[in-house]
Amino acid sequence: MAKNKIPARLHLDEDEIPKAWYNVRADMKEKHEPFLHPGTGKPCTARDLEGVFCPSLVKQELDQDTRLIPIPDGLLEFYRSMRPSPLIRARFLEEYLGTPAEIYYKFEGNNTSGSHKLNSAAAQVYYAKQEGLTSLTTETGAGQWGTALAMACAFYGVKLTVYMVKISSEQKPYRKAVIETYGANLIPSPSDTTEIGKKILAADPNTGGSLGCAISEAIETAVKTDKCRYVLGSVLDHVILHQSIIGQECKAAFQKYGVATPDIIIGCAGGGSNLGGLISPFIGDKIKGNSATRFIAVEPASCPSMTRGRFAYDFGDTGRTTPLLKMYTLGSGFMPSANHAGGLRYHGMSPIISKLYRDGYIEARAEEQTAVFDAAVKFAKVEGILPAPESAHAIKAAIDEAVECKRTDEKKTILFGLTGTGYFDLSAYISYNNKTMTDYIPSDAELQKGFDSLPNI
């Protein structure tokens, strides 16, 4: 199709949904360091992990060599109910900015969970069901992952217990309601359903809870329940593998419509699942020397794990119970401020993304909250979609790059990931509209306190 015939939406047909996930580790010149067992300090074996995670997912987690991993038919069946997701030319945003750049965004929010999380949730529940598991546990903070998992569990008929950070479950009653509507058992954390929960409640009966505590409760329940495992929605390699479908669809759609590989690809980065999924297939080409694409990770200035963190072994949770991961981290003891982008409020970063950043394949930048919401509202008004605060970090960077193209009069192609919608984040928009939103940049001394919590490895 000629370039001037490119539609507003670069639509793929159902049979163009990828049939295999792309495992970027297979093309990385150096793999990331292995996970270490928190007790022994030795590399984790499959057996170490299988007590907590589903065996099929452990296999994917440890497979650094298989380039393409087939997507099972029973999962493709589910994907077809919501994919291919739209790849949209941001014509109205381009016009508003008066930029010569072409801007595209891959919109993953057109499902009830409201984000890309459903891609991995469905995969994880599918495998759990195949392995004969009857229930799963997880934690949720902002609620996108909990919602996605509840939807997938309802679809495949697997029971789910979600430990939701207590203060979030009170502040976000509608998120809680969606999760419960899909049949999940939602328990505000800390709770008296676990030993760790009881212990925390005994120490502080009025605590609002934390993600670290919720993770610990979910793992404890999984381990002590028959035919049950714990599942996680970001950070880990198998999650990024599942999310590679995002970038693969982008690549296929650009090829189908004759659009050259983007000059710049931008994603917001919390645990790294969206960014990793979006860039995987494109960065594979860059590693092989076939591409000059720039990759930009955007994180909140209030939680700057890549731009101001250390590259070190650290725990994945504040409870210090998970395997140790080599990653960019602010220290598991770092307490992020109440930035509204709950999904980016994480002390660490995916080991894959961390390694690619360390090796110079990815750039990173940190953005302040108010400027991010300025970009979000501009985008909403011209493109129509109200973005999630997380996604708006990518919008901010995309606008900045497009404005730079205007200055230099360069016709670059920019792709960014619009990971989700902001329909459950309206308290943040209210504070933006009321001009009560504030910015926060942690001081060096604050960051040092986080670094002091790093294990000595």
Add this chain to the structure above:
Amino acid sequence: MAKNKIPARLHLDEDEIPKAWYNVRADMKEKHEPFLHPGTGKPCTARDLEGVFCPSLVKQELDQDTRLIPIPDGLLEFYRSMRPSPLIRARFLEEYLGTPAEIYYKFEGNNTSGSHKLNSAAAQVYYAKQEGLTSLTTETGAGQWGTALAMACAFYGVKLTVYMVKISSEQKPYRKAVIETYGANLIPSPSDTTEIGKKILAADPNTGGSLGCAISEAIETAVKTDKCRYVLGSVLDHVILHQSIIGQECKAAFQKYGVATPDIIIGCAGGGSNLGGLISPFIGDKIKGNSATRFIAVEPASCPSMTRGRFAYDFGDTGRTTPLLKMYTLGSGFMPSANHAGGLRYHGMSPIISKLYRDGYIEARAEEQTAVFDAAVKFAKVEGILPAPESAHAIKAAIDEAVECKRTDEKKTILFGLTGTGYFDLSAYISYNNKTMTDYIPSDAELQKGFDSLPNI
């Protein structure tokens, strides 16, 4: 394409979006009765209406003869950002029900307004802009129409004042927030910005307001503001004209994929805009004798304008200020109970739908709230989309028809309109989940009170 090759989504390409709306009145053997001027009791002229409504829309409102009315290019440009909307085979629902029926649904909720309302909002704002108007007013209750109009006004650069029923603006702060994020001036009604508002407030300073009052305030402000008009999201003929794009896309997609015309088409009915838009092109064929399709309107048992109302001239608002419309109505004095499907809580029905029902082309049924939410949750779990309470009325009827097909072993094709998502209706789902939801059927005596408010015409 062979029938067994039908994808999960019957996708149309961008250039298959209809280029003209279908005006079902042109094919109706008898037109509906004319609107009457509330003062003179005589048929309304264009001039009567142009003081309140945009002239282009008045022209469409009064045009009963032109079969196809072109969609302007500048509006098609906007439609391309969100259309064609998905037409989805409900494979998982069929499997869950074990029915031989084929079920399809047209999903209009994949936009930030969360419903089909945007189709007409964009059209109305487009024409207002073309006519040199600089601002619009409207009312909103549940909030879908207010959101859609705020999005369209932000896109075309037209100022908007939304009178939102005060109690709704307090109960739905997030709806209010979305509308304000898109830049609209939201005024809880009654307010001191109008004479009618001041009068109502003087009589009862603590009133929570009503849709009737909000309409009156919006009209008053439009009439007394320079280059300003009032716009309405349902009931009127030009709204149903704009919504015909829903049914036209369904018809085009069925033709493209070789699916025979549905045996049954189902839509929820409040003011009639969704139902009218969905069935228009199909009912045109039925009127011409080319089709045996059944059309089913589904309304809430708590507000049964078609199944228990009178076919009579009545006011469109409780304030008795609008032209008189010949329609099925419970009387403008009828006060619907607090059914959660706010969009269906209207005393009247579109004159077009009313006439088609009167003439036997449409069936109607009324459903109780709890049964509707049972259907909504079943649907959400298997099909993944959390439906709006309004849309769930259509789901309930579609499930009932599919179950009947199972009983009779008939392989019928069923199409229903999934008008929107329930993301802003979670208080209703909470009451369903908590089993505190109740049903309500008005007594004959209550209905009689409404009928007593009918004007003597």
